[in-house]
Amino acid sequence: MPTLASTPPLLAVESVDVVLGRGWRARKVLSHVDLQIWPGEIVGLVGETGSGKTTLARTVVGLVNPRRGRVVFDGLPISALRRRARRAARRRGHVQLVFQDPLRSLDPDLTVADIVGEGLRIRGERDREELRGRVLDALEKVGLDATVLARTPGQISGGQRQRVSIARALAVGPRLLICDEPVSALDASSRNYVLRLLDELRNSLGLPIVIISHDLSSLAGIADRVVVLYGGRIVEDGPVGRVFAAPRHPYTALLMASAPSVRHDQPFSLHQLRRSDADPAPPDGPDACVFAARCPFTADACAQQPPLAAVEGRWSVACHRREEWMALAQDRNR
Amino acid sequence: MVIDNRSPLPDVVTAGAGAGVSQGPRPGAGEVLRIDDLHVTVHDGAATAVRGISLRVQAGEIVGLVGESGSGKTLTCRAALGVLPPGCAIEQGTVSFAGHDVTALSQRDWERVHGSHMGAVFQDPASYLNPTITVGHQLTEVLRVKRRLARRAARRRATELFGAVGLREPERVFHQIPAELSGGMLQRVMIAIAVSCDPQLLVADEPTTALDVTIQAEVIELLRQLRDQRGMAVLFVSHDLALITELCDRVVVFYAGEVVESGPAAEITERPRHPYTQALLRVASVGDFGRRELEVIAGQPPQVGANIAGCRFAERCPVAVPACRTGSIPSVAVGDEHDVRCLRAEDARNVDQLVAR
Numbered sequence: 001m002p003t004l005a006s007t008p009p010l011l012a013v014e015s016v017d018v019v020l021g022r023g024w025r026a027r028k029v030l031s032h033v034d035l036q037i038w039p040g041e042i043v044g045l046v047g048e049t050g051s052g053k054t055t056l057a058r059t060v061v062g063l064v065n066p067r068r069g070r071v072v073f074d075g076l077p078i079s080a081l082r083r084r085a086r087r088a089a090r091r092r093g094h095v096q097l098v099f100q101d102p103l104r105s106l107d108p109d110l111t112v113a114d115i116v117g118e119g120l121r122i123r124g125e126r127d128r129e130e131l132r133g134r135v136l137d138a139l140e141k142v143g144l145d146a147t148v149l150a151r152t153p154g155q156i157s158g159g160q161r162q163r164v165s166i167a168r169a170l171a172v173g174p175r176l177l178i179c180d181e182p183v184s185a186l187d188a189s190s191r192n193y194v195l196r197l198l199d200e201l202r203n204s205l206g207l208p209i210v211i212i213s214h215d216l217s218s219l220a221g222i223a224d225r226v227v228v229l230y231g232g233r234i235v236e237d238g239p240v241g242r243v244f245a246a247p248r249h250p251y252t253a254l255l256m257a258s259a260p261s262v263r264h265d266q267p268f269s270l271h272q273l274r275r276s277d278a279d280p281a282p283p284d285g286p287d288a289c290v291f292a293a294r295c296p297f298t299a300d301a302c303a304q305q306p307p308l309a310a311v312e313g314r315w316s317v318a319c320h321r322r323e324e325w326m327a328l329a330q331d332r333n334r
Numbered sequence: 335m336v337i338d339n340r341s342p343l344p345d346v347v348t349a350g351a352g353a354g355v356s357q358g359p360r361p362g363a364g365e366v367l368r369i370d371d372l373h374v375t376v377h378d379g380a381a382t383a384v385r386g387i388s389l390r391v392q393a394g395e396i397v398g399l400v401g402e403s404g405s406g407k408t409l410t411c412r413a414a415l416g417v418l419p420p421g422c423a424i425e426q427g428t429v430s431f432a433g434h435d436v437t438a439l440s441q442r443d444w445e446r447v448h449g450s451h452m453g454a455v456f457q458d459p460a461s462y463l464n465p466t467i468t469v470g471h472q473l474t475e476v477l478r479v480k481r482r483l484a485r486r487a488a489r490r491r492a493t494e495l496f497g498a499v500g501l502r503e504p505e506r507v508f509h510q511i512p513a514e515l516s517g518g519m520l521q522r523v524m525i526a527i528a529v530s531c532d533p534q535l536l537v538a539d540e541p542t543t544a545l546d547v548t549i550q551a552e553v554i555e556l557l558r559q560l561r562d563q564r565g566m567a568v569l570f571v572s573h574d575l576a577l578i579t580e581l582c583d584r585v586v587v588f589y590a591g592e593v594v595e596s597g598p599a600a601e602i603t604e605r606p607r608h609p610y611t612q613a614l615l616r617v618a619s620v621g622d623f624g625r626r627e628l629e630v631i632a633g634q635p636p637q638v639g640a641n642i643a644g645c646r647f648a649e650r651c652p653v654a655v656p657a658c659r660t661g662s663i664p665s666v667a668v669g670d671e672h673d674v675r676c677l678r679a680e681d682a683r684n685v686d687q688l689v690a691r
Contacts, residue, residue, distance in 0.1 A: 048546040049517065157634075158403065187402050187573040188617040192628035199628075214547050217619035221628045244623035258551035260577040262603050262618055270551055 008075075009036035010208055011060065011095075011176055016069035016079075018055055018232075029055045030232045031290075033069070034308065037176060037208050042199065044219040044240065045212045046255060047229035053212045056229070057178045060210075061095045062086060074175070091123055093172035100181040102161035106153040112139075112164050113149040119172040138171040139164075141205075142197055159190035163197065170201070177201070178210045183218070191215070195222050216259050220244050225314075228252050231290030234308055238315030248317040250325050251291050269334040289320070296332070297325040365433070366535045366567040367391040367414060372427035374409050374418065381639025382425065384409050385591040393534065396561055396568040398578035398599070400614065401588030404638055407571050410588075411537050414569070415454055416444040432534060449480045453528030457540040459520035463512045469523045470496075470508030473530060480531045495526040500556055518549035522556070529560060536560070539571045554581050575618040579603050584671070587611050590636050590646040593665070597672030607668050607679040610647045645676070653678050 018030040030052045037043055047053050058064045060071055062078050071079040078089055099105035106115055116135045117125075125131050136146060142163040153161050162182055169177055179198065183191040199222040201207050213219050219226065219240075226243050228236040228251060236249040246267075247253045254273040257266050275282075275296045282292040283303035289295070292302045301320040308318040319325070367390065374384035384406040391397045399407040412418050414429050416439060428437045436447065448454075456462060463472060470492055477488040489508075496504035499522040512520055521541060528536055538557065542550040558581060561568055572578050578585055579599045586596040587608065595608040606612045613631045633650035636642055644659040645651070651658065658677055665675040 048548060188575070188614065188619075189402065189631040192617050193630045196628050196630065215619060216547070217622060218628060220623045221626050241625060255547060256623065258547040259619060260547075260550070260554075260574060260580050262576050262579050262615065263622075270555075 007038060010039050010074055011035075011037040012072045013056070013060065014069050014072065016056075016059060016066040016071065018052070018059055018064055019067045020055065020064070028067075028232060030059070030066075032308075033232075033234055035227060035234065035237070037210060039208050040202060040206045041208050041224045042202050042222055043208075043210045044216075044223035044226045045210055045229065046214055046216060046219065046226060048214070051229040052232040053229055054180055057097060057180050057210070057212060060176075060178060061097050062090055093119055093123065094175045096169035096172065096174035096177050098162075098165050098169050098177065098179040098182055101185055102165040103153060103158075103185075106161065106165060106168075108153055111150050111152055112144075112156070115153070115164060116168045116171050119168065123172065134171055135167075138167040141170055141201065142167045157190075158186055159193060162186060162190075162194050166194070166197070166201075174207070176208050176210070178212070180212045181214075182211065183213065183215065191218060192221075195219075198222065214255075216244070216256055217261070228255070233290050233305070233318065235291060235318045236316070237308065238311070238317075239313075242315055246326075248311055248315075248322045249291075249319045250295055250297055250321075250329075253329070254294075268329050272329045272332040272334060289318075291319075297321050297328050299324075364393050365390055366393050366395075366431070367569065368428075368430040369410065369414060370428045370430075372410065372413060372429065373425040374406070374413050374422055375425045376409070376422050376638065378421050379423065379425070383422075383591050383638045384413070386427070387588075387591075387593055388427075389586050389593065389596070391535065391567045391569055393567050394561060394565040395584065396557070396570060396582045397584045397586060398582030399569065399571045399586050399588060400573065400575050400578045402573060402635055404590075404635060405588040406591040407588045408539055411454075411539050411569060411571055415452060415537055416447070417454075449476060449528075449533065450531045451533050452535045452537065453531075453533040454537040454539070455521065455524045455528050455541045457543050459517065459524040459544075460512055462524060463520065465512050468509050468511055469515065469520075470510075473523070473527050476527055476530050491530070492526075495530055496523070499523075499526045499529075499560075500552065501526075518545050518553065521545060521549075521553055525553070525556065525560075529564070529566065532564065533566065535567045535569065537569045537571075540573070541570075542577070543572070550577075557581065575614045587614065590640075591638070592646060592675065593673075594647065594675045595673065597669065601669060601672050605669070605672075607672070607674040608647075608676045609651045609653055609678075613650075 013033055013035040016030055016033045017028065019026050020029050021027050033056060045053050055064060059066055066079050070077050073095060081089055113135055116138055117131050120131055120134055139145065144160065144163055148156055148160065183194050186194065195218055198209050198211065202209055211219060211223065223240045226240045227234055228249060230251050236243060236252045243252060247256060250273060253268055257268055257270050257273055275294055279296050282295060282298045285303060287304050289302045289305050292298050299321060306318045306320045308316045310316045369387055369389050372384055372387040373382055375381065376383045387410050401407050409422065413424055416436065424437060428435055430436065463469065473492040473495065474488040477483045477491055483491060493504045493508055496507050501507045501519060501522050542553050545553065557568055560566055570582055582599050585599050585602045587594050589610050595611045602611060606615055616629045617631060631650060636646055644661060645663045648654040648658040663675050663677060665673045668674050668679055
């Protein structure tokens with residue numbers, strides 16, 4: 001279990017802006033993102049398509065350069081490294097990324113043995129026995145054995161494929177694992193299996209894991225902290241139990257109310273959290289709050305983007321109306 | 335917006351059935367889809383993936399098919415739509431649409447049923463749309479061919495439809511190509527095309543799997559609204575039991591090519607009788623946002639087409655007895671419209687209680 005605050009974070013993303021594209025295509029994808037990851041914690045990163053989740057993951061592993069701010073991993077500012085130093089840092093493999101759709105991210109012509117061992121070979125591991133041992137070791141950590149070694153991704157099930165891509169990441173002994181939508185292509189039982197596996201890896205290896213997902217309910221089962229991204233900004237960041245018990249940002253509440261559920265005991269209904277045509281026009285303009293256009297609770301202050309401010313302890317929210325909107329939502333028709 | 339004047343069934347369907355039914359079903363009445371003892375073979379007959387499925391869909395009803403991947407729910411839908419993938423064939427059983435046997439319709443006859451009587455939306459909307467043509471054009475094409483609308487009328491109807499499926503600025507969307515629209519907007523376009531000729535049945539196969547949860551909730555709401563306004567029946571497929579129970583009136587649970595339980599959605603969630611349904615409920619997102627042990631269903635489903643004596647779930651079942659592994663397991667009624675294919679369903683109201691704690 002992480003002991004927060006006392007230890008320095010393993011990863012620190014410090015007021016990062018990311019712009020993708022050049023010239024008239026240039027688009028600001030991340031604005032002022034601050035994120036810390038401590039050893040041994042599981043952080044859930046949630047947000048919708050286009051909110052910048054994947055770009056944030058790619059920035060952390062050094063595939064994207066921030067326009068402003070910096071990414072510091074274990075004291076080393078990796079976003080400032082260039083050329084050879086950058087490549088050397090990447091090859092050490094301290095931060096590993098597990099991609100969303102293993103059917104597309106794993107080379108269909110390679111065997112499982114090749115896929116899992118590739119990172120080790122790139123790093124310069126030549127000894128065949130050693131390589132095979134490390135590959136089997138990684139597969140064992142994800143609950144697979146030597147029977148899958150000679151198969152290609154097309155010959156194993158969807159759940160097994162995702163475990164292979166986790167094994168590929170584990171083979172190089174990472175110190176931080178970032179999983180981009182690891183379970184969205186899986187059915188419920190396989191999804192829970194993979195999430196439990198990640199939880200076990202965190203417990204047995206003390207490995208911190210960032211899980212990008214839009215399934216809040218199953219994330220709640222294993223994560224310690226949740227970070228909500230909207231429009232390239234972090235709008236809420238706090239302990240899972242506290243945030244999901246009473247979210248302070250209306251977007252977090254909307255995400256929770258949107259999740260399909262067998263039970264119907266949500267504090268707010270979708271209609272209470274969505275803008276209707278009857279609501280007054282939201283403030284717009286370049287400085288307005290990123291969520292204003294979809295928020296039914298806007299006030300004049302929302303013409304300015306609120307900063308991410310602490311609510312209590314390590315729980316912070318970027319919303320001017322964080323104290324008022326719940327009461328306003330209660331007054332709306334369910 | 336209400337679109338009326340349903341066309342009667344095409345002559346060909348009526349003639350094919352020979353039943354002398356000349357009028358189409360009225361909205362809100364009658365059985366739209368009836369599947370009896372359907373067997374579908376895959377790999378050119380090498381294996382039977384769907385083994386004796388029977389199900390009914392009434393007009394204005396939303397029926398959900400739920401099960402793991404490979405359980406045969408998609409093949410059943412495709413058989414109902416007459417669009418089985420290559421190598422697959424209906425080996426046995428019948429599919430009736432609005433009282434007419436459509437099991438052996440020719441390709442030509444199917445073309446008259448598709449769109450006008452049955453609509454379909456699938457998981458990945460982008461791959462069903464032409465990337466180089468505006469979505470407006472793709473919808474007007476359907477209206478002009480199927481409905482014989484004039485250019486201008488088709489265009490007006492298309493914008494109305496885009497508005498009806500909740501696309502903001504339908505006029506603008508009309509002139510956009512698929513790449514300019516988001517996944518949620520594309521799925522709305524697909525739904526607009528699917529319902530453009532006012533079908534009696536909409537088949538929706540995992541239509542929200544690729545979408546964000548907030549968009550998913552909106553699409554689910556749209557489907558419910560279309561049913562309410564048009565009396566359209568919906569056959570909805572998903573592996574997410576939570577989603578199914580939110581939307582559907584009736585739930586059909588598939589396991590390894592068979593229906594193991596079917597019943598009203600509330601019955602299924604509150605009094606599931608099949609151990610597999612109970613397992614699905616435990617792994618589903620029940621709406622719990624607390625820290626908890628995430629459950630899994632132990633074991634693997636049998637290989638597609640495997641011949642197994644007795645219950646196909648027995649291998650993974652926590653309460654299986656020797657009798658479960660012999661003979662065929664009949665489906666029995668355990669409540670109002672609630673059927674279960676399990677020998678132990680009568681022994682215990684809740685199989686959870688049977689499992690030693």
